[in-house]
Amino acid sequence: MEALNKNGMVLIGCGRMGSALLAAWLDTGLAHEAVTVVEPYPSDWLKEQAAKGLRLNADIPANPAVLILATKPQMMKEVMGQIEGDFADTLFISVAAGTPISFFEAELGADAKIVRVMPNTPALLKKGVSALVANKAAQGAPLAAAQDLMTAVGVVEILTDEEDIHAVIGLSGSGPAYVFAFVEALVAAGKDAGLEEDLAFRLARDTLVGAAAMIGDNFAEVATLRENVTSPGGTTAAALKVFAESEPNLNALVSAVVKASKDRSIELAEMA
Ligand SMILES: NC(=O)C1=CN([C@@H]2O[C@H](COP(=O)(O)OP(=O)(O)OC[C@H]3O[C@@H](n4cnc5c(N)ncnc54)[C@H](OP(=O)(O)O)[C@@H]3O)[C@@H](O)[C@H]2O)C=CC1
Numbered sequence: 001m002e003a004l005n006k007n008g009m010v011l012i013g014c015g016r017m018g019s020a021l022l023a024a025w026l027d028t029g030l031a032h033e034a035v036t037v038v039e040p041y042p043s044d045w046l047k048e049q050a051a052k053g054l055r056l057n058a059d060i061p062a063n064p065a066v067l068i069l070a071t072k073p074q075m076m077k078e079v080m081g082q083i084e085g086d087f088a089d090t091l092f093i094s095v096a097a098g099t100p101i102s103f104f105e106a107e108l109g110a111d112a113k114i115v116r117v118m119p120n121t122p123a124l125l126k127k128g129v130s131a132l133v134a135n136k137a138a139q140g141a142p143l144a145a146a147q148d149l150m151t152a153v154g155v156v157e158i159l160t161d162e163e164d165i166h167a168v169i170g171l172s173g174s175g176p177a178y179v180f181a182f183v184e185a186l187v188a189a190g191k192d193a194g195l196e197e198d199l200a201f202r203l204a205r206d207t208l209v210g211a212a213a214m215i216g217d218n219f220a221e222v223a224t225l226r227e228n229v230t231s232p233g234g235t236t237a238a239a240l241k242v243f244a245e246s247e248p249n250l251n252a253l254v255s256a257v258v259k260a261s262k263d264r265s266i267e268l269a270e271m272a
């Protein structure tokens, strides 16, 4: 965070993703005074950060180390029209789904250092996963700087082919929502099975947390972890049979879900 604290970070758009990243970076040693946020409707949390020294809707400083674009892809054209200043050494990082590097090069020039990042919201707890892809001008030190920034909030994967980012969005960008939807479904199913909602929620949450920890520890192959729960002729086998035999089955359903997100990302890129 040293270079950022010296030369500054600008964040354009501090909604759900922008605020998750900013909160984690502030917690990791980014100084409030080093951050300028442009956000038309600041949340109470953001106003609290401004009271601690963050520069809210102030002029963009000259030549900031990093400028992060975290507005909706549909707003990006308008947003780029509003950004003015000296960005000779600035690294541009966009977290927008859809908006391709070619769009930013057309707006900023091919010499601009641009890294496209696809993070996810667990970054708030420094448990995110981000995929990064850099333009030609950002290879080397700028990409390494972006990698350091995202490593501060979780795990980083580097992509060499920008086209892969659509599938990444479908899997890990949107992915936390699939997990949360699954927990909601488990709670509803627990209620249908006769449990009180509070108890069903605690059981669903703690099951997810425990199972996720086993995967995170690389305790065993995921298939082995599944098999270890599945006693022959027992209850889990009866349950998993429903996943396998329903129409569409679980794999086909999840595949369609990931593809829908990926396809929307491609659609947004075509609109950029
Ligand atoms: N949410 C997620 O899990 C993830 C999101 N992303 C990407 O992050 C970006 C933001 O998504 P998300 O945080 O969910 O969306 P939000 O709508 O929560 O955040 C966008 C923010 O930008 C603000 N904004 C709008 N216009 C401007 C402007 N001209 N200048 C500055 N700020 C502006 C919006 O204000 P207002 O609401 O008033 O319009 C809003 O607060 C998107 O591009 C998305 O693809 C990437 C990975 C994961």
Ligand SMILES: O=C(O)[C@@H]1CCC=N1
Residues within 6 Å of the ligand: 097, 169, 173, 174
């Ligand atoms: O829903 C969206 O468009 C963004 C991108 C990935 C997660 N949220």
